[in-house]
Amino acid sequence: MILTQEQEMIRDSLRDFAQERLAPFAAEWDRHHTFPADALRELGELGALGMVVPEQWGGAGMDYMSLVLVIEEIAAGDGATSTIVSVQNSLACGITMKYGSDEQKETWLKPLARGEMLGCFCLTEPHTGSDAAAITTRADRDGDFFVLNGVKQFITTGKYAQVAIVFAVTDKAAGKKGISCFLVPTETPGLHRRPNRGKNGPARVGHRADSLRELPRFGRVPARHGR
Ligand SMILES: Cc1cc2nc3c(=O)[nH]c(=O)nc-3n(C[C@H](O)[C@H](O)[C@H](O)COP(=O)(O)OP(=O)(O)OC[C@H]3O[C@@H](n4cnc5c(N)ncnc54)[C@H](O)[C@@H]3O)c2cc1C
Structure with a gap:
């Protein structure tokens, strides 16, 4: 598969993030059942919690291939974090984006997509x-x-x-x-x-x-x- 330059950039920056901010701590988080709250906040700031949500609704406005690449890199750093990020993007944001009213999107989708709220x-x-x-x-x-x-x-x-x-x-x-x-x-x-x-x-x-x-x-x- 040939990736666009933008998709490669996104993959590489999330690879760096995952290897630096997730992988070194994954075993300890798992052992102690530690929810990766700080890492998720940083991922929210990077736009990784509402990747395919349009910018109008607080998301990063990217494509699904970029989301796949991001989840893959996060999973290589920490499996639990990748599941949380996947649920946040595809289910919490995805369902609200597709089926929510504008009022529901304002109340829930915007903060979910910005990573200010978890679903x-x-x-x-x-x-x-x-x-x-x-x-x-x-x-x-x-x-x-x-x-x-x-x-x-x-x-x-x-x-x-x-x-x-x-x-x-x-x-x-x-x-x-x-x-x-x-x-x-x-x-x-x-x-x-x-x-x-x-x-x-x-x-x-x-x-x-x-x-x-x-x-x-x-x-x-x-x-x-x-x-
Ligand atoms: C880490 C983790 C996170 C999860 N997070 C969530 C979450 O956030 N929200 C949520 O709602 N659920 C969540 N789940 C639950 C998950 O969605 C279910 O485990 C999944 O739907 C399978 O259901 P089950 O475990 O009851 O297995 P079952 O439905 O009993 O299936 C057992 C096996 O039988 C196979 N099977 C079932 N039906 C058929 C069929 N008709 N024909 C052939 N094969 C069949 C399945 O493929 C599977 O291999 C999570 C599970 C895990 C492990």
């Missing part, structure tokens, strides 16, 4: 992973709010994210078409976070710094439509 993506549940249509977390309408109830697990950045993108069933009869997606501020009363059981243990060496969490309950969130 997490909540699909997996204790009884289902690949089969996303089998989720049972419910979202029931209550006036101007939805009440979300359910359990999510293996949530990257679950401990530190300020906003959670949560998938929940709004119309059980409609099957997989009855699943909706909610932007839930993690300070919402009723939302709980606890350490993940299982994959956060020694079996997940290399991923113990990414703050995987279980989110066992959610709470009431305002009903505002995206696009």
